[in-house]
Amino acid sequence: MAFSFKVIKKDSTTQARLGRLVTAHGAVETPAFMPVGTQGSVKAVSPRELEETGCQMILANTYHLYLRPGVEVIRELGGLHRFMGWKRPILTDSGGFQLFSLGSLKKITEEGAHFQSHLDGSSHFFTPERVVEIQEELGADIAMVLDECIPYPESPGYVKASTERTLRWAERSLKARRRDDQGLFGIVQGGVDPELRRRSAGETAALPFDGFAVGGLGIGEEEKAFHAIGEFSAGLLPEDRPRYLMGVGRPEDLVFGVSCGYDLFDCVVPTRNARNGTLFTSRGKVSIKRSEFARDPRPLDEACDCYGCRNFSRAYLRHLYVAGEILAAQLNTLHNLHFYHRLMERLRDAIREEKSGVRLLEAEFGSGISNHN
Amino acid sequence: MAFSFKVIKKDSTTQARLGRLVTAHGAVETPAFMPVGTQGSVKAVSPRELEETGCQMILANTYHLYLRPGVEVIRELGGLHRFMGWKRPILTDSGGFQLFSLGSLKKITEEGAHFQSHLDGSSHFFTPERVVEIQEELGADIAMVLDECIPYPESPGYVKASTERTLRWAERSLKARRRDDQGLFGIVQGGVDPELRRRSAGETAALPFDGFAVGGLGIGEEEKAFHAIGEFSAGLLPEDRPRYLMGVGRPEDLVFGVSCGYDLFDCVVPTRNARNGTLFTSRGKVSIKRSEFARDPRPLDEACDCYGCRNFSRAYLRHLYVAGEILAAQLNTLHNLHFYHRLMERLRDAIREEKSGVRLLEAEFGSGISNHN
Numbered sequence: 001m002a003f004s005f006k007v008i009k010k011d012s013t014t015q016a017r018l019g020r021l022v023t024a025h026g027a028v029e030t031p032a033f034m035p036v037g038t039q040g041s042v043k044a045v046s047p048r049e050l051e052e053t054g055c056q057m058i059l060a061n062t063y064h065l066y067l068r069p070g071v072e073v074i075r076e077l078g079g080l081h082r083f084m085g086w087k088r089p090i091l092t093d094s095g096g097f098q099l100f101s102l103g104s105l106k107k108i109t110e111e112g113a114h115f116q117s118h119l120d121g122s123s124h125f126f127t128p129e130r131v132v133e134i135q136e137e138l139g140a141d142i143a144m145v146l147d148e149c150i151p152y153p154e155s156p157g158y159v160k161a162s163t164e165r166t167l168r169w170a171e172r173s174l175k176a177r178r179r180d181d182q183g184l185f186g187i188v189q190g191g192v193d194p195e196l197r198r199r200s201a202g203e204t205a206a207l208p209f210d211g212f213a214v215g216g217l218g219i220g221e222e223e224k225a226f227h228a229i230g231e232f233s234a235g236l237l238p239e240d241r242p243r244y245l246m247g248v249g250r251p252e253d254l255v256f257g258v259s260c261g262y263d264l265f266d267c268v269v270p271t272r273n274a275r276n277g278t279l280f281t282s283r284g285k286v287s288i289k290r291s292e293f294a295r296d297p298r299p300l301d302e303a304c305d306c307y308g309c310r311n312f313s314r315a316y317l318r319h320l321y322v323a324g325e326i327l328a329a330q331l332n333t334l335h336n337l338h339f340y341h342r343l344m345e346r347l348r349d350a351i352r353e354e355k356s357g358v359r360l361l362e363a364e365f366g367s368g369i370s371n372h373n
Numbered sequence: 374m375a376f377s378f379k380v381i382k383k384d385s386t387t388q389a390r391l392g393r394l395v396t397a398h399g400a401v402e403t404p405a406f407m408p409v410g411t412q413g414s415v416k417a418v419s420p421r422e423l424e425e426t427g428c429q430m431i432l433a434n435t436y437h438l439y440l441r442p443g444v445e446v447i448r449e450l451g452g453l454h455r456f457m458g459w460k461r462p463i464l465t466d467s468g469g470f471q472l473f474s475l476g477s478l479k480k481i482t483e484e485g486a487h488f489q490s491h492l493d494g495s496s497h498f499f500t501p502e503r504v505v506e507i508q509e510e511l512g513a514d515i516a517m518v519l520d521e522c523i524p525y526p527e528s529p530g531y532v533k534a535s536t537e538r539t540l541r542w543a544e545r546s547l548k549a550r551r552r553d554d555q556g557l558f559g560i561v562q563g564g565v566d567p568e569l570r571r572r573s574a575g576e577t578a579a580l581p582f583d584g585f586a587v588g589g590l591g592i593g594e595e596e597k598a599f600h601a602i603g604e605f606s607a608g609l610l611p612e613d614r615p616r617y618l619m620g621v622g623r624p625e626d627l628v629f630g631v632s633c634g635y636d637l638f639d640c641v642v643p644t645r646n647a648r649n650g651t652l653f654t655s656r657g658k659v660s661i662k663r664s665e666f667a668r669d670p671r672p673l674d675e676a677c678d679c680y681g682c683r684n685f686s687r688a689y690l691r692h693l694y695v696a697g698e699i700l701a702a703q704l705n706t707l708h709n710l711h712f713y714h715r716l717m718e719r720l721r722d723a724i725r726e727e728k729s730g731v732r733l734l735e736a737e738f739g740s741g742i743s744n745h746n
C-alpha cells in the first residue's frame with residue numbers, strides 16, 4: 001500500500017494540523033492546495049511551470065477525461081501522469097460535482113447517474129463501481145467515491161434520501177476497489193442540515209477509507225452556513241486520516257479551512273480569476289485591467305517572487321490583458337498559483353512554529369473564525 | 374554608433390552569407406529569423422521561453438504599439454525592451470505593412486499616411502519623420518523607414534508613383550534621425566516590375582542606411598514572381614550591409630532567402646500556425662488535430678529537443694488542441710519557434726562548413742533554387 005498519512009504537528013490555538021501524505025508519486029506536505037487540471041492540463045501553465053509555483057499535487061476531473069480523450073486512450077498511453085507529463089501526485093474527482101453542474105442533463109437513480117455529454121449529447125452511465133474503475137485506470141494517487149452533490153436549496157426529504165444514497169454508494173465503491181497503490185476517499189454530504197451531516201460523517205468515517213472529503217459546500221448557501229457546516233464537519237472526521245474540503249476556495253476560505261483542521265483543498269478560483277485578470281496580492285485582490293495601472297512601473301506584488309513579479313510591470317500586465325494576449329493568462333495564472341502555494345506554505349510554517357501564526361493569518365485574511373477550541 | 378554588421382563568410386555554392394550584427398542590445402548571428410511580437414508579446418510564449426527556443430532578435434509592430442498602449446507609455450516605462458522584459462535586440466517595423474492591411478481605412482498622400490485605428494476608428498497620421506521618431510522613442514535596435522507596401526495587382530502607373538514616393542520618404546526618414554545607437558534600414562519596393570525594383574534598390578542603396586529590406590513580396594503575387602524578384606533584388610543590394618527579406622516566410626522560403634543572400638527574416642507563420650495546430654517537423658508540416666494522432670505515444674518530432682517534444686506525446690498535443698486548452702498554443706508555439714531557429718542554425722552551420730550544405734538544405738526543403746552563380 002503506497003498510500004499513507006501522518007499528522008506531524010497540531011496547532012496550539014486552532015484545529016489546524018501539519019501533515020505528510022505519501023503516495024505512489026511522492027509526498028505532499030499538508031495543508032496543501034490542489035490546482036484544477038480539468039482536461040488534463042492546469043489551464044495556461046505547463047507542468048514545469050506548475051512545479052515552479054510550488055505545486056505539490058493537482059486535481060483532474062474524471063468526468064471530463066472520461067469523455068475526452070477517453071479513459072482507454074489515457075490507459076494505453078501509460079496513465080494520466082505520463083499522459084500529461086506531471087510526475088507528482090494527482091487526485092481525481094468522481095464526477096459528482098460535474099454531474100451536479102449538468103443540471104437537467106442528468107438523472108440519478110439508486111444504481112447510478114445517467115447523463116448526457118456536454119460535448120455531444122451522447123448518453124452515459126456512471127455507477128459507483130464504474131467510477132472507481134475509471135479512476136484506477138487513470139492511475140490517480142487519490143480517487144474519490146461517486147457522490148451526489150445536492151443542489152442548494154433542496155427539500156429536506158430529498159436531502160435526506162440523497163445523503164443516504166451517497167452512503168450506500170460509498171460501500172459499493174469500497175467493494176469495487178482493485179488497486180492497493182491508490183488512496184480512496186469517502187465524501188460527507190448532508191446539505192446544510194447538521195443532523196444529516198453528523199450522520200453522513202459518522203457512517204462514512206466508520207468505513208475503511210484512506211481519507212474523507214466534505215462536499216456540497218460553497219455552492220450557494222450563505223457564508224454563515226458554509227462556515228458552520230464546514231467547521232462542524234471537520235470535527236466529526238477521524239484525526240488520523242486526511243480531510244479534504246472540496247471545491248474551496250478563496251484565500252480566506254483556505255485559512256478558514258486549515259483552521260478547522262482540513263488538510264487538502266482544490267478550487268478553480270486562482271486559475272479562472274487569473275484568466276479574468278483578477279489577481280491575488282499581499283495587498284488584496286487586484287483587477288489588473290484598471291486604468292490606474294496603465295503607467296505603473298512597479299511589479300504587481302512587491303512581496304512576490306514569481307516570474308511575472310520579478311520581470312514585468314503592472315503596466316505591462318495591464319497591457320497584455322487589455323490587448324487580449326495569451327501571455328496575460330500565462331503570467332496571471334503563474335502569479336495566482338504562486339500566491340496560493342505561498343499562502344499554504346505560510347500556513348504550514350505557522351503551525352510548525354507554534355506562535356499563534358494561524359490566528360494571525362486568520363486576522364490578515366479576515367477569515368472571521370472566532371474560536372475553535 | 375552601436376550598430377554594425379560584418380559578413381564573416383560567404384557560401385561557396387550560393388549567395389548565402391554568414392554574418393554578425395551588433396546592436397546596443399547584443400549581437401545577432403545571421404542569417405536569423407525574427408518571431409513577431411505584434412503587441413509587445415510573441416503570442417503564447419514568455420521572454421524566457423523565447424530565449425530557450427534560440428531566438429536572438431524579435432520584431433515588434435510600430436502601428437500596434439503606437440495605438441496601444443501608446444508610445445508615451447512605453448517611453449515612460451523605460452522603452453520597449455524593459456516594458457516587455459526582452460533583453461535581446463528588437464527590430465520595429467514602420468507600420469507600412471499594417472497600413473497596407475488596413476485597406477480602405479487609410480489614405481496615402483505625399484506628406485504621409487492618414488489612417489483610422491482598427492481598434493476604435495480614431496484618426497491618425499503617420500509621416501516618415503513621425504515614424505522614425507516613434508521608433509526612436511520605443512528604443513528599437515533597428516528601425517525601418519515608412520514605405521508603402523503596394524497592393525498586388527496594381528496599375529503600372531500607381532506602382533511607379535508609389536515606388537518613387539517611398540524613395541522620397543526614405544530621404545526624409547534619414548533627415549529625421551536623431552539617435553545614433555539605432556540602425557535605420559531603407560526599404561526596396563517596386564512591385565513585380567524588375568525595372569522599378571532595380572531603380573528602387575539602386576536609389577535606396579545610394580543612401581546612408583545601415584541595412585536594406587526588400588518589401589512587398591509574398592503578398593499574393595505568383596511563386597515564380599516572388600522567387601524572381603526576391604533573388605534579383607538581393608543581388609542589387611550592397612554586400613557590406615544586412616539584407617532583410619520582409620514578412621517571409623515558410624521554412625522553404627527561408628532556405629530560398631538565405632540562398633539569395635538575405636540575412637534577416639520575420640514572419641507570423643510559425644506562431645500563427647502553431648495556434649492553429651499546424652506544426653513544422655523534420656518530416657514536414659503536420660496538422661496535430663488529425664485523428665491518427667489520438668493514441669500516438671511518440672513525440673511530435675523525434676529529431677526535436679524542444680520542451681514539448683521531450684515531455685509530451687502526439688496524443689497529448691492532439692488532446693490539448695482538440696480540447697481548446699491554452700497549453701496547446703504554448704507548446705505548439707515553443708515547438709515551431711524551436712524548429713525555425715534550429716533551421717537558421719543549420720543554415721549558418723552549412724555556410725560555415727563549406728560542404729555545399731546550403732544546396733543540401735535547398736533540396737531537403739524543396740526550395741527550387743536552380744542556380745545562383
